Amino acid sequence: VDEKQLKREARLQRMHERLGVDHPRCIECGLEDVRCLEAHHIAGNKFDDATMIFCRNHHRILSDDQKDHPPLIGSEPTLHERAGHFLKGLADLFTLLVAKLHEYGDELIAFAKREAASSTVGGDR
Amino acid sequence: MNAHNPGSPLTPSATDSLAISLRAFVTDPQAKPRGPNNWTPPRPSQWTLVFDTETMTDPSQRLRFGCYQLRKGEALNETGLFFDPDALSEDEQGTLVAFAATHDFKCMTHTAFNEDVFFRRAYELRATIIGFNLPFDISRLALGWVPARGSMRGGFSFKMSEKWWRPRVQVKHLSGRAAFIQFTSPTKRNDNPRDRREGRRIVRRGSFIDVKTIAAALLSRSFSLDGLAQHLKTKTQKAKTEEHGGVLSDRYLSYAVTDVQVTWECHLDLSERFGKHDVGLTRMSQILSEASLGKAYLRQMGVRPWRELQPDFPNAVLGAIMGSYFGGRAEVHLRREVRQVLYCDFLSMYPTVCTLMGLWQFVIAKEIRWRDATEEATSFLNEVTLDDLRKPTTWPHLTTLVQIAPEDDIVPIRAHYG
Numbered sequence: 001v002d003e004k005q006l007k008r009e010a011r012l013q014r015m016h017e018r019l020g021v022d023h024p025r026c027i028e029c030g031l032e033d034v035r036c037l038e039a040h041h042i043a044g045n046k047f048d049d050a051t052m053i054f055c056r057n058h059h060r061i062l063s064d065d066q067k068d069h070p071p072l073i074g075s076e077p078t079l080h081e082r083a084g085h086f087l088k089g090l091a092d093l094f095t096l097l098v099a100k101l102h103e104y105g106d107e108l109i110a111f112a113k114r115e116a117a118s119s120t121v122g123g124d125r
Numbered sequence: 126m127n128a129h130n131p132g133s134p135l136t137p138s139a140t141d142s143l144a145i146s147l148r149a150f151v152t153d154p155q156a157k158p159r160g161p162n163n164w165t166p167p168r169p170s171q172w173t174l175v176f177d178t179e180t181m182t183d184p185s186q187r188l189r190f191g192c193y194q195l196r197k198g199e200a201l202n203e204t205g206l207f208f209d210p211d212a213l214s215e216d217e218q219g220t221l222v223a224f225a226a227t228h229d230f231k232c233m234t235h236t237a238f239n240e241d242v243f244f245r246r247a248y249e250l251r252a253t254i255i256g257f258n259l260p261f262d263i264s265r266l267a268l269g270w271v272p273a274r275g276s277m278r279g280g281f282s283f284k285m286s287e288k289w290w291r292p293r294v295q296v297k298h299l300s301g302r303a304a305f306i307q308f309t310s311p312t313k314r315n316d317n318p319r320d321r322r323e324g325r326r327i328v329r330r331g332s333f334i335d336v337k338t339i340a341a342a343l344l345s346r347s348f349s350l351d352g353l354a355q356h357l358k359t360k361t362q363k364a365k366t367e368e369h370g371g372v373l374s375d376r377y378l379s380y381a382v383t384d385v386q387v388t389w390e391c392h393l394d395l396s397e398r399f400g401k402h403d404v405g406l407t408r409m410s411q412i413l414s415e416a417s418l419g420k421a422y423l424r425q426m427g428v429r430p431w432r433e434l435q436p437d438f439p440n441a442v443l444g445a446i447m448g449s450y451f452g453g454r455a456e457v458h459l460r461r462e463v464r465q466v467l468y469c470d471f472l473s474m475y476p477t478v479c480t481l482m483g484l485w486q487f488v489i490a491k492e493i494r495w496r497d498a499t500e501e502a503t504s505f506l507n508e509v510t511l512d513d514l515r516k517p518t519t520w521p522h523l524t525t526l527v528q529i530a531p532e533d534d535i536v537p538i539r540a541h542y543g
Contacts, residue, residue, distance in 0.1 A: 006245065006246065009250055010250060013250050017167060017327055
């Protein structure tokens with residue numbers, strides 16, 4: 001490895017280390033390039049340490065959604081407050097996933113239509 | 126207590142006074158409660174650094190030179206030699222440099238190796254660092270040492286670089302076969318600025334594999350590198366040499382290079398054997414003995430430590446359990462008489478006793494309850510015969526704690542003999 005490759009490899013290793021998994025990918029879009037991936041705190045980093053991996057775009061969308069969540073009540077969140085924020089974080093995530101499921105569903109149906117059309121053009125032999 | 130034997134003035138007394146040891150269970154009232162320890166070290170990257178050192182043959186065992194291989198997966202990325210310029214003559218350095226050039230190896234001083242290979246490649250690329258008898262090789266590369274602190278107290282903390290922000294390497298021996306090896310927590314210089322800003326602190330402890338240790342754990346035997354390579358039938362076998370400590374020659378350098386290759390091939394074979402155990406929750410670098418492998422199986426089976434499940438179990442009862450436990454047992458019925466003897470030993474006594482006495486129920490228990498069973502124990506002792514004690518069906522009934530008042534009885538004790 002030359003100096004340039006070494007620095008690049010060291011950067012990539014630090015990124016993998018930060019995400020804590022060997023083969024990270026965005027849960028939403030499946031992107032696998034570790035340079036574009038980040039850990040998203042599901043409940044918000046003030047409320048819980050649990051994270052999931054997203055690409056920067058989806059992380060930005062989810063973090064922006066979290067800005068609509070209620071602010072911290074006291075100086076330290078209680079168990080109920082943590083649980084509430086965790087559920088809201090999951091709901092945001094499911095909202096994104098529901099949109100994605102619709103998108104995948106529509107794509108599959110469109111694909112099926114194209115398949116049906118091509119078989120009609122060819123006709124039965 | 127000493128007894129005098131008047132019939133034989135030269136025969137020492139048959140009874141000695143011995144300080145005996147008792148097991149106990151003590152707690153630290155100031156200790157903070159510890160949560161379950163499910164920590165698994167982060168998986169290392171695909172990179173590996175395999176290295177070996179050759180030393181002087183005098184008592185100092187000072188580093189002369191060493192050889193390394195850096196690999197990504199199984200692909201060899203680079204091979205190199207390093208040397209201590211103060212331990213080799215100019216002629217020997219010339220021989221080493223020429224050998225490296227001929228074979229297209231990198232060549233550097235040992236301090237350059239520490240900086241450019243050990244840290245900038247192995248540490249920063251999260252490589253697995255492999256060696257045979259690794260603590261010795263690490264100590265040969267060290268620039269200095271101090272006693273280790275914290276959980277590694279009793280071990281060594283080796284300084285590997287003159288750069289103050291580089292982590293040290295801590296080594297703590299557990300036995301002749303195994304040692305804990307880890308990087309110390311780096312100073313702030315090594316922290317990523319973003320991690321620091323976000324209050325995240327990743328401590329890279331490194332992944333060290335001593336092939337000698339893993340071989341002993343997986344094969345239940347101590348091996349030399351030569352013996353291990355023969356046992357595993359590796360493609361490359363260790364070369365023979367009589368040149369240790371002699372003037373450096375191409376043949377001796379080839380011998381050292383071969384040693385590294387043999388270490389790598391042994392590691393590959395042992396990795397494959399470890400993989401067959403299918404204990405994915407445990408890293409190979411965590412295996413230090415056969416017992417580590419046993420623990421890895423329990424972890425994989427989801428068996429949680431009993432103290433974790435029942436933390437409020439009374440310490441006094443635990444003390445009684447500990448006090449009754451005698452792990453190793455040696456018996457000599459005729460002492461200080463010259464006799465023909467037969468050495469008798471048992472293999473795998475712990476698992477055998479565990480199975481025959483039905484102790485597995487205690488391993489997987491969610492909770493252990495206890496009650497006074499004096500009447501049952503008295504009745505059992507009144508009725509049991511020697512023949513009964515030879516029957517396996519009796520043994521599961523012996524899982525009872527009893528307090529006895531010895532009366533000319535021989536009871537097991539722990540003491541230093543000889």
